[in-house]
Amino acid sequence: MAEKSIAKQRVLIYYPERCTGCKYCEIGCALLHFGEINLEKSHIHTLFDEKTNEFEALVCQHCEDPVCAASCPVEAIVVDEKTGWVKINPMKCIGCKTCIYVCPSSMPWFNRDHRIAMKCDFCDPVRDGKPICVEFCSPRALEVVARAEAWGFFRKRYFQGEE
């Protein structure tokens, strides 16, 4: 992808101070992708840290240079050239779990029913890239923004303004 289109790529950002931990994002994700309310089958997860009293969401960042795609032995994981979203081809995946181990936040997960790895696809084929978790989140803790905006957001949040 060209530099310009990377900056325009749509990604999810998460405001922990708005999150209430209702897990509706997980319910919506599992409901859309699998038609059942099963939090284990969700592509997004929210965690609560009791020490700091803060929430954190585990969600695929759709990296610019994804390690999961690099590690895949059968090239089942590809970066979409137009949108930049990282997706797993379920027909090619052999279920070796390599992507699960190499991902820093272990975002792909192994689906025992289908025996393949699955991860967030940004609700692309069904909802035209408008993720259901964002709509299900009524406190607006999840938002879709351009990559350039997300860079600033993450820099501010995790590095406290360091350049």
Place this chain on the structure above:
Amino acid sequence: MGLLQKEVFSRRGINTVTEIEIVKYLQKKLKEDVINYSVPQERREYIRIKPAALIKAVKALSEKYHPRFMTISAVDHGIDMELLYHFDVDGNVVTLQTTFSKEMNEIDTITDLMRAAEFIEREINDLFGVKFRNHPKPERLILPRDWPPENRPLRKPHEGAIPPSARLPVETLISTGCLTTMSSYVKRRREKAGLPPSPPAVCADEEWLPEFQKIMKQTNFDKKAGYDWKKKKLRYR
């Protein structure tokens, strides 16, 4: 408010609103669509609204505040169905109560405003048989596909508080003011006690009936019995 709660709130930058503020705002926006309200405790409000004004109420809430949609509870009262919409407004739990008759059995969906209500409405439709108008995906959620559509697991029969044997007397009592005839034993006992054989009935004079029915309405007897004033009979029988 506890100390920890205050700290968390200030850290989150939440402007705390009082219960009465929300109630007054909704009353101002909805006017006569708000039937009544109650604030039983701190940070807890119940606001009873007309079912037709539900969308308007949710829109008004989300215009000023950013409510978090919590859940919908359904209560089956026999002849009426009650839906409770719970919202979290800056730490206040606001409950919008709507009651509609089972003959109508329909209410507008709030899915276009609160997307997370989608699966809860589907579940209520499964278990109680309430139809949600303009729902984007009115399908089964938790019941099996071959479940008979007329059989809803949590839906009570369409019946009021009056038992079957007493329904006809109650209906005639409300509509005409007359009870069924008295037995001869009662009449004899009344004569023995020096009373006329039958008590002075409301139906003896036409002018007495409106007053009698007014008392019925004031004591909410007609609502409890489930009486339809237009059709002049009970809503179930």
